[in-house]
Amino acid sequence: MRRPVADRFLERRWEPTSPFSRLVGAVLAPLSWLYAAAVRMRNAAYDRGTFATHSLGRPTVSIGNLTVGGTGKTPLASWFAQQLLAAGERPAILLRGYGGDEVLVHEHLVPSALVVVGADRIASAAHARARGATVLVLDDGFQHRRAQRDADVVLVSADGHQTVRMLPAGPWREPAESLRRATHIVVTRKRTPPQGAKQVAGDVSRLAPDAEVSIVHLAPDALVRWDTGERKRLELLIGARALVICAIGDPQAFVAQLQQLGARCAARTYPDHYAFSGDDVRQLVDDSTSADFAVCTLKDAVKLGPLWPPAAQPLWYLSQRVSIEHGAESLDGLVRRLAASAHN
Known part of the structure; x- marks a missing residue:
């Protein structure tokens, strides 16, 4: 299952290069001006002390x-x-x-x-x-x-x-x-x-x-197998076929990281915070049979991992280091x- 049409629409309209986005941007511009004005008024109220702030009692x-x-x-x-x-x-x-x-x-x-x-x-x-x-x-x-x-x-x-x-x-x-x-x-x-x-x-x-x-x-560190914690070197991605699964705010950056590591990527992207269904998992497991690795982010692994069938192609996530x-x-x-x- 690929990213829903509505989510692809949101992504395209934020890109300033296409005629489509320029048209949608022009239509939405008045709402953006109103939103920006409201944000500035709210911030000014906090800056002046009109809106109260509260100590959290700890650093x-x-x-x-x-x-x-x-x-x-x-x-x-x-x-x-x-x-x-x-x-x-x-x-x-x-x-x-x-x-x-x-x-x-x-x-x-x-x-x-x-x-x-x-x-x-x-x-x-x-x-x-x-x-x-x-x-x-x-x-x-x-x-x-x-x-x-x-x-x-x-x-x-x-x-x-x-x-x-x-x-x-x-x-x-x-x-x-x-x-x-x-x-x-x-x-x-x-x-x-x-x-x-x-x-x-x-x-x-x-x-x-x-x-x-x-x-x-936010550097790639290792491939980590979700169910066992086994770690593999990133060099194993060079030339490998990777089914890339991600439901994050910037999926393109994640896919690009894997491509830079040498993987041949087939991406399955979803909206941020997406709740994977059983049907989603079955489709992803089926798609993974033609890949060397099924790779996701840790943010996706914590949701997908418990649903991933033990007999399927293992689910790996790309760990990061700061x-x-x-x-x-x-x-x-x-x-x-x-x-x-x-x-x-």
């Missing part, structure tokens, strides 16, 4: 972005939780939990961290404190301004959309000027070369000169300050 770092999906919030939030655990803290990851997949990913990557799900971050923080959390990590917290935070880490994808249009004509939840609220900006890349990420870092530095800027490569290419001292320093604040 807090927010990991967020300006666009819809695909920047790497989940792996970065897990990375912060891992670093805080290594520093001797008991972190809690607070998230809204759209679709439930990010919850499962966090529990898989950081099993020793608390993971608290809820739309009300204030209530979630109280629950985390009651369970002994010493530091809080807000996954996708940039727009949740009611919750106070000690640091705002905003992710910008170097692989991102070309258009800068606001919702619904484009993927932007906030205008680029909102980056000035960030204390730290992390430029993430998957398929973009290092030089391209450096150019994006320079752009955001000029836009938000007070923010500390880092560059992170490789800091620039600004490691900035992110490490933030972790140290959060840990120190937990005991003041």
Whole structure:
């Protein structure tokens, strides 16, 4: 089963190069202007103190972005939780939990961290404190301004959309000027070369000169078999036929990563947070018989794995590592300050 027509429509209309997208963009532009005006009014109300903010009662770092999906919030939030655990803290990851997949990913990557799900971050923080959390990590917290935070880490994808249009004509939840609220900006890349990420870092530095800027490569690490945990070297993908399964915010970046690793890819993409059905799995298992590997992301594996038949072609996921290419001292320093604040 390929990506539904409605989802392909959304993807095409955000690309600025086709006549189709230009037409749809023109139709939706008035709604985007209204949305942008509402966002600016809301932000101004928080900036003036008209809207109240609330302390979460623990040192807090927010990991967020300006666009819809695909920047790497989940792996970065897990990375912060891992670093805080290594520093001797008991972190809690607070998230809204759209679709439930990010919850499962966090529990898989950081099993020793608390993971608290809820739309009300204030209530979630109280629950985390009651369970002994010493530091809080807000996954996708940039727009949740009611919750106070000690640091705002905003992710910008170097692989991102070309258009800068606001919702619904484009993927932007906030205008680029909102980056000035960030204390730290992390430029993430998957398929973009290092030089391209450096150019994006320079752009955001000029836009938000007070923010500390880092560059992170969400780098492929290994092929991991879901049911056994067996790991294989990425070199085995060279020339291999890969059935690529992904339901993430930026599926093209994932497919491109596998192609760069040498795989011959047949992609089956779905909307972000897609709930796979039994029929989906049966079709994917059937499609996988002509492939050397059935490969997905960890975000997809936590949902597909329990449904995958043991007798079928094994399901593998591409594990990632957070490789800091620039600004490691900035992110490490933030972790140290959060840990120190937990005991003041």
